Amino acid sequence: MAGKSLLKKIQTVQMEKISKYFQGVAANRNIDLTIRGGEILGLLGENGAGKTTLMNILYGLYRPDGGRILIDGVEATFRSPRDAIRAGIGMVHQHFMLVQNHTVVENIVLGDGEAPFLFPQRAVEQKLLKFQELYGLKVPPYARVWQLSAGEQQRVEIVKALMQGADLLILDEPTSVLTPLESRDLFSILRRMAGEGHGVVIISHKLEEILDLCHRVVVLRKGEVVGEADTKGVTKEELARMMVGRSVVFSFDWKPAPKGEVVLQVEGITVRSDRGTVAVKNVDLSVHRREIVGIAGVAGNGQRELVEAITGLRKVESGRIRILGKDITNQSARVIHAEGVAHIPEERIRFGTVPNLLIYENAVLKRHHFAPFSDVLFLDYSEIKSHAVDLVEQFTVAAPSIRVPMKHLSGGNIQKLIVGREVSAGPALLVASHPTYGLDVGATEYIRKQLLKRREEGEAVLLVSEDLEEILELSDRIAVMFEGHIVGILNRQEATIEQIGLLMGGVRS
Ligand SMILES: Nc1ncnc2c1ncn2[C@@H]1O[C@H](COP(=O)(O)OP(=O)(O)O)[C@@H](O)[C@H]1O
Ligand SMILES: [Mg+2]
Numbered sequence: 001m002a003g004k005s006l007l008k009k010i011q012t013v014q015m016e017k018i019s020k021y022f023q024g025v026a027a028n029r030n031i032d033l034t035i036r037g038g039e040i041l042g043l044l045g046e047n048g049a050g051k052t053t054l055m056n057i058l059y060g061l062y063r064p065d066g067g068r069i070l071i072d073g074v075e076a077t078f079r080s081p082r083d084a085i086r087a088g089i090g091m092v093h094q095h096f097m098l099v100q101n102h103t104v105v106e107n108i109v110l111g112d113g114e115a116p117f118l119f120p121q122r123a124v125e126q127k128l129l130k131f132q133e134l135y136g137l138k139v140p141p142y143a144r145v146w147q148l149s150a151g152e153q154q155r156v157e158i159v160k161a162l163m164q165g166a167d168l169l170i171l172d173e174p175t176s177v178l179t180p181l182e183s184r185d186l187f188s189i190l191r192r193m194a195g196e197g198h199g200v201v202i203i204s205h206k207l208e209e210i211l212d213l214c215h216r217v218v219v220l221r222k223g224e225v226v227g228e229a230d231t232k233g234v235t236k237e238e239l240a241r242m243m244v245g246r247s248v249v250f251s252f253d254w255k256p257a258p259k260g261e262v263v264l265q266v267e268g269i270t271v272r273s274d275r276g277t278v279a280v281k282n283v284d285l286s287v288h289r290r291e292i293v294g295i296a297g298v299a300g301n302g303q304r305e306l307v308e309a310i311t312g313l314r315k316v317e318s319g320r321i322r323i324l325g326k327d328i329t330n331q332s333a334r335v336i337h338a339e340g341v342a343h344i345p346e347e348r349i350r351f352g353t354v355p356n357l358l359i360y361e362n363a364v365l366k367r368h369h370f371a372p373f374s375d376v377l378f379l380d381y382s383e384i385k386s387h388a389v390d391l392v393e394q395f396t397v398a399a400p401s402i403r404v405p406m407k408h409l410s411g412g413n414i415q416k417l418i419v420g421r422e423v424s425a426g427p428a429l430l431v432a433s434h435p436t437y438g439l440d441v442g443a444t445e446y447i448r449k450q451l452l453k454r455r456e457e458g459e460a461v462l463l464v465s466e467d468l469e470e471i472l473e474l475s476d477r478i479a480v481m482f483e484g485h486i487v488g489i490l491n492r493q494e495a496t497i498e499q500i501g502l503l504m505g506g507v508r509s
Contacts, residue, residue, distance in 0.1 A: 009037045009197040010088050010167040011072050013058070018067035020053050027053040029223040031067070035168060040190060040200040042214035042231070044207070044243055046410045046504075047299045047466050049220040051203045052094075055170045059091040060084035066252040090166025092157040094173050100146040104128075104139050108160045124163075131159055135192045136185070151182035158189070168199040176208060176300065187213050205243070207505030221245050239321045240501030244468055253452055254474065256491075261324075263460035264310065264341075264426050269319030269329075271305045278391030279305035281484035282319070287429065292451060294475030295505055296468060302484040303464050304346065307433050310462070311343045312336040324428055337366055340428035344418055344435050345465075352418045355407035359399055360388035362406045363421055387424075395420035396446065411444030419450050436470060440443045448474060468500065482506045 013035040066089030131137045175183040219242040221228040227242035233355040264287040273279035280302045286292045308314035312333035388402040395416045434446040480503035488503045
């Protein structure tokens with residue numbers, strides 16, 4: 001067993017000038033971070049801020065492109081998690097890595113590289129009892145993992161890390177899978193661990209739990225450290241501001257316009273996620289003509305499931321959805337599209353286009369079976385091609401010809417074609433999911449202008465984006481989602497970045 005004495009603990013871990021690039025994009029830039037034994041440190045930041053990357057580096061999963069790690073003043077090089085574990089660092093990932101068919105004990109033994117082939121299960125059991133006594137970490141030794149709740153599985157991961165000798169324990173968004181009661185139990189375990197001299201790092205975007213649990217908080221934004229504070233001396237408001245940063249820029253070409261009739265009416269819908277958990281909880285929402293409603297929130301708070309329910313890609317469990325007064329609840333995506341709902345999907349390459357089809361074929365996807373592109377029996381190719389040429393011109397798609405496969409276009413040009421295709425059908429409602437994600441500045445501006453144009457032309461737009469700047473620039477009203485609820489709807493005029501940040505962090509006024 002690699003377990004160390006329970007007395008000797010890491011005093012400090014220093015990460016110095018850590019940088020990490022993915023395909024040239026900085027996920028971490030010159031990050032300095034100190035973690036101390038006996039301290040619970042919160043790592044706070046929006047999605048994509050670089051929190052997981054930074055901790056994966058400390059856990060030996062990624063090699064940094066720059067910077068170094070010192071453990072109690074001695075430089076450490078981790079080629080794999082095994083090296084990090086040997087140095088006393090453990091990590092519980094967002095998605096557990098247990099073998100479902102094995103028992104708790106088997107999973108724990110499996111993780112121990114130095115365990116003899118025939119490991120005495122009794123010895124493990126005794127250790128388990130010790131952790132239960134010390135930290136309140138209760139796990140059923142001979143249950144199979146699939147029989148355990150998320151909270152129990154998480155405890156198994158923690159026990160496993162401790163058995164491997166973890167002095168410093170990193171937890172990536174540990175409460176995202178827990179009930180409030182389980183979260184409370186987890187926090188009390190973590191407090192007891194810190195009390196015994198363990199260092200704890202908890203990644204989270206939830207302001208209240210960071211303030212409740214942590215001694216100190218470090219805030220990341222866009223790969224950099226933007227703030228650090230003792231939680232005793234900082235308010236939720238200050239943290240919210242650090243997390244979302246930027247001053248409010250209502251610069252764009254947005255002009256006030258009186259909103260028209262209701263186009264989308266969502267009434268108390270409940271929707272489940274792929275995992276079967278309730279992802280959208282009794283949500284009400286309306287979008288009017290001449291209005292853009294932006295949905296803000298950290299990813300994974302139900303936005304995707306809400307959009308999928310509206311566009312017919314996911315079943316609604318209860319509640320109603322109406323388009324221009326007509327009930328479309330649980331109709332097929334095709335019927336809903338025909339009722340006037342267009343969709344710019346989140347994963348545009350996978351769901352927005354057929355990469356191997358030619359541009360002109362992609363230009364009429366979903367509409368090829370309607371006039372004017374088709375009569376009862378035949379597709380009208382000259383009509384389709386002239387429509388494609390129009391789209392390419394009108395939406396400034398850079399393409400050598402409409403006869404090249406879609407996959408040869410850049411991301412920005414693919415998106416322009418999708419937007420053009422969806423908009424040209426003249427939908428009453430355009431649902432845009434992360435429409436500028438990953439696009440360059442030029443394409444981004446172009447797409448945003450197109451959304452504003454829809455609004456000016458009197459149509460309704462539902463915009464889902466993690467880019468707060470985009471939401472603020474474009475939206476008439478901003479709805480914030482947190483844990484499946486719409487926790488607040490703000491009018492553009494009265495919205496402040498701080499309010500939105502608080503709502504995104506789960507703090508209701
Ligand atoms: N394995 C990877 N390959 C490419 N890009 C990645 C990878 N992991 C993370 N990124 C990118 O790095 C940035 C930071 O991501 P991440 O560390 O997961 O942020 P956070 O945990 O704060 O949400 C994001 O832009 C993300 O898309
Ligand atoms: Mg993460």
